[in-house]
Amino acid sequence: MRLPRLVGLVCLLVIAVLTILGPSLSGFDPAKQNLRAILLPPGTDGHLLGTDNLGRDIAARILGGAQITLSLAALAVASAAAFGVGLGMLAGWRGGVTDRLLGALSDAVLALPGLLLVLLLAAIRPDSWWTLYAGLALTLWVEFFRVSRARTRVLTASPAVEAARLLGLGRWHVVRRHLWPDLSLQILTLAAFGAATVVTALATLGFISVGLRPPTPEWGVMMAELLPSWREAPWAIAAPVVALAATVLSLRLAAGSEG
Amino acid sequence: MKQPLHALALALLVAAGIGLPDAYAQTRTDVAVAAPWHVSGIDPAQDGYTFQRMEVGETLVDADATGALRPGLATDWTVSDDGLTWRFDIRENVVFHDGSALDAAAAASSLNRAMTRPGILSSVPLEAIEADGNAVVVRLSEPFSAVPAVLANYTTMILAPASFDAEGNVVAFIGTGPFAVDKVETPLSLAVRRFDDYWGEAPAIEAASYLSASRAETRALMAESGDADVAVTLDPAGYAQLKRVDGIAVEAVSIPRSIVLKLNLARGPLADKAAREALSLAIDREGIAAGILRFPDAAATQLFPPVLKGWYDADLPPLAYDPERAAELLAGLGWEKGDDGILTRDGARFALTLRTFPNRPELPLIAAALQDQWRAIGVDLAVSVGNSSEIPAGHQDGSLDVALYARNYGLTPDPVVNTVDDFGTGGGDWGAMNWDAPEVAEALTAALRQSDPEARSAAIHTVASALQQELPVIPIAWYQHTVAYPVALEGLVVDPLERTYGLSAVRWAR
């Protein structure tokens, strides 16, 4: 296992453990405010990373945010992968009309800029997280679809699959033995990049105030809230930014292949 | 496509880190303004306030910084004994920007056209507006003492007849102000230049530009980098930051706008006065003012801020912060805390949804603070940050629980017009909801009709104290209007009524 990949996986593990332990780790309630102790520097009165512009403990909010952001990212990527790879294999395997139809559908979705789709969905139900999830998943599945369709098309024409079919081995054998081992590596890479895109997109949505409803501690919303006081308390905005960068960096390293 | 190449060269220069000669060295004759509001059209009914603040359009009646009325395009005005007819004498030798002269007929037609569009005129019982010789006559169906104040509002700006097409749509903004329109690029920018044939004192600066920058951080940075000379409505952090930058002066002026909580009294929990009082007691106004707004003395003790003389009543008992008292009041009403810490009474949870909107950066933050403070006394408040129009929509269809917004009581120099709309019978989109208070309605109509000062202030007093006790609307804080400008820009006066940026009176030092 190459070093960068190992480092990536270790970081991911650390982040996962912190996420599972959640806000209780910091000993503070992420929503508890103290308006007389706003923007405290790290380390004062037991606040590991200081307090935000409403006096809430930043460390607790980062951990709480991790739970929301990462679970949303995992969910969106998982469903996008399942949906995209499934349709990709179908299109690659069947070819002909199915392939063209699904290809046109993916092009249409691709033509609609991702953010627009998410904006529209988020605007329908401004405060529910499932519309965000649906929007993000809808924009991500196309990538999985295109990769798996291309690989499936190549593999179905390969001698190995032709021989398997001549030998009477069914479709599931081909998928389990030929398609999945080949695709799984690439899907893992795409998933890592997909998760990174979701995390960044949530931050952007938070910035144009379409994100989740207060007081949910979501990294993107935190950045938007803490951005105005970046000169007064640079460490406050630094916390979500570093958390986001660390997560995305470790995802990319864990994914291994060149991004 | 010269632009991109030019920009590319600049990008290269930047990459090479070569400093550009300081283009702003010699004494300047232009001023750039940055504010959050869009210039979505040139119709006074739409975003007209920007044209008034940039002193392009003027109204018959003007108001000074204290809110006292003074002559504008009308030199003086009288009212008939029965209070139904007002005469406004039009100022002599005033010229529109297209050179045409201002006369009573032009003023009357401009006002008649304004009546066809939503605006302040719709809350006045108007019969007709006609020109009579060199005066504009306003006929009413019933007495209305605030007609001059209404004619000071931006929706009643006087435009030259050539500004309108056949259907009354505005095709060009031809006003009478010291500055004329140079170029409008909706929705973000407006450029004006000095109008040399202005009837009043000619301004020192020759040109001014207005840029709509919706992000508060951008406005603060533009002020600091010198790209915007006058940056308006800064967010608390931006204001605190610019205070520390030398060469830049910041001012915070309390204006007749209050941050209030609108309550729907038809909702079970909010019907009892004691419950509303408890909710008010649970609010830490000093904490919000100091922590979020960064102006400790912005904490509201009553609805009307001190700047509204006559309406602010010093001897009204101030609103207090006493969570224990609040808990006792709620217990007295039969609310007990459930295991999730939320009060319940005969099966119903004390849960409400607060609607607010992000255009004013501090509102979502205050909403989050209220959510936490009410939770402490067992009230579950959900916060929904959406579009500002969801509040009047909720008022009309009754779907609203609670709303948080900043209500402007200075739409007209005399706040009576707003208060009638907000607290008259049946309440108002931006005022009380399902609050029957006949004695307040009576007092308001009296204030509206009475011209005798004692009777009027007695009526106002009844209204103010009723609002303080009944709390149909819970005041949170008095709004501070913030402006930042270079020290070198002399003579800038910040208008608390937000009627003008005061560009005609400024000049650059040196």
Added chain:
Amino acid sequence: MAISLGKLTLGRIVQAAIVALVVGVVGFAMMEALPGDAAYRIAAGRYGYDMVTGAAAEQVRSELGLDRPAAERLLTWVGQTFTFDLGQSAVTGERVGHAIDHQLGHTVELALVAVAVALLIAVPIGVLAGLRPGSLFDRISAALAIVVRAMPAFLIGIVLMLVLAVELGLVPAAGHGHGGNFVLPALTLGIVLASVLTRVVRNAVAATVASDAFQFALHKGLPMRAAFLRHGVRNAAVPVVAYLGVQMALLLEGVVVVESVFSWPGIGHALTHAIFERDVPMLQGTALTLGLMFVLLSFLADLACRALDPRLNT
């Protein structure tokens, strides 16, 4: 499996038609499903939130005929679109077509300069890293690209504005009008694009240099520079250009954020406001234009690929 030029063009036209339909219907259906009353939102957009009252909303409702059944309004919109009349903005009353031309011009200018900046950054770094894969420079540029990619565009924008406009005073911070305003938004967008483009260029160059064709060019005696210019560049350009076509989605998303940070009157800015102010015609107009712009750019990328690689247009 190279498809003929004719078929490709037809494919793209069909895709454009699909985009128009999807954007129109989906946009419309979503706007219908939005909570709250569209008339109130539009009134807030037009008359400012102080003036938004029940009366103002009623007037808007009757003026725009918002009480007509949804299907009827959609049909009128579809009918108009085919005659290239995108109707009137419900908020500003301006003709949508006109507003978009005006704003589209700004966004296209910004996008062009951003792509130029991205190439200016990505090509040199990508080539240097690609020529020495695994070197320290390669690893550092990879890590840097990943970190920049992780940063949301608005953070990059604010940092650039702070450093270049406020501290150094080199360029105007925001707004538009004179040329200087271009620099910061284009630079921000360029950096966002370059963060991904650098890796694509690096991979393309590394693959080309390791290919048999390049090795043979060297073995023939061609000096490194001549071999790279004559054989390296074209072969590396094919995947880069193909990637540029797909990457337009990232560009369009960046535009939405960068335009709101720098108050650049582009189509991205108009899009976010159209959604908040529920300005249906404006939303559909901007979404349609963004979608078609994307289809056009992917088509141009296809053509560029075919021009570079003869094998594609058999």
Added chain:
Amino acid sequence: MRLTVEELSVHAGSTRLVGPISLAIEAGEPLTILGETGAGKSLLAQAIMGALPEGLTAQGAITLDGRRLDTLPPRQRRALWGHEIAMLPQEPWRALDALMRSGEQVAESHAIVAGEGWKTAEARAHDALSGLGLEERAMAAWPGALSGGMAQRVAFAAATAAGAGTLLADEPTKGLDEARRDDVTALLLRYVEDGHLLLTITHDVAVARALGGKVMVLKDGEAVEHGAAAEVLHAPKSAYGQALIAADPANWPHIIPQRGGEPVLVAEGLGIARGRRLLLDGVGLSLRAGQRIAVVGESGLGKSSLLDTLAGLIPAAGGAVRRLGRGAAPFAVQKLYQDPPAAFAPRVPLAESFRDLERRHRISRAEREMLLERLGLSPGLLARRPDAVSGGELQRLALVRVLLLQPAVILADEPTSRLDPVTQRQVMEVIGAIARQSNVGLVLVTHNRTMARRWADSTLDLSDYTPLRAAG
């Protein structure tokens, strides 16, 4: 002109890949290196050229006309490329830049390497290519459109354009059919006759025989034979040398043709098409159980398409394919592939592929073990993944996999073209023997006419069925 190499060896870190090898080449006396694929032959050429891939190092003295090359700094060593020493690549169609016209790739060597003006360079290139038998159309064509033979000639012209005195040819005839192979050999001979030095690396004994000069045979990275071509090719001393020579199909024993059992596969008036183009017409074939038919023809004539049509994978463009007797059973017609690793699921251990097959057709493990033993394969091989098993063993495993279904017909598409001569001979013997014992009809597609004559009961020459010929 003289090239000498003393004690040359190539190392990957601490492990020695090939050598130490010493050799000498004079003008007019080419040296040909023979040996198994993967014995490190190419590394020798790359070491001499000074173009070893990253991570590999060479030791030993290399002198050209009295000048030491191995001690030269890389920049000066590279300056010799094209001018003094040139290398002909293994797969020319991959070595030519797909995005530049063929003629231009030769002209650029004249212009840039040899330093002639572009005008004269283009004329020189044109003369060189027409001298090698390429028409105008080929010169202007993209490399992708050239046949293997043409691509090799363009590569040769490009490599020698700058007048290099020494040429290292690495597997110049790989993937070419007999006619094209002889063209390339003639080309190399002419290069030698012009007084240049030639080092050729090949696994094809016939090429070594044609080139003459000296021959060296490599086994496990060491030289087991080294001497004049005439001696080594006729009376090799080492065991491997003898096996190598014996493996040349020309030295195979003649087959005793057999009638075979009842017919299992019959095709009459068969039309073969790929896409819209009609490749072959009127093809007739009658295969009996246990019988072997060889199908020969130049590459690109449609051999593989014929096999796919017989296997029922693609529809016939005309005529019909009928399966008779045992041939009619399901899974009775099976296929063996040209590139053994490509016929198995790449990322899955072989045992799993076999287990799936056995479970699908309810075949007992014992049958598989018995077949493995008969084909001399150790069961332990199945634990590995395809890419960890040699080409020869994989092809035999493919045969086992097919035989598990007791097929009536096996269609073999150039099964040994990727293998070296010794393994090729073993595999062909095994296939022939098993077919006879299991009474299976065999159709072998190959471009090697000698092998076809020595191995099959009858031969079908596809050039008799090309549409022009059939129509004419």
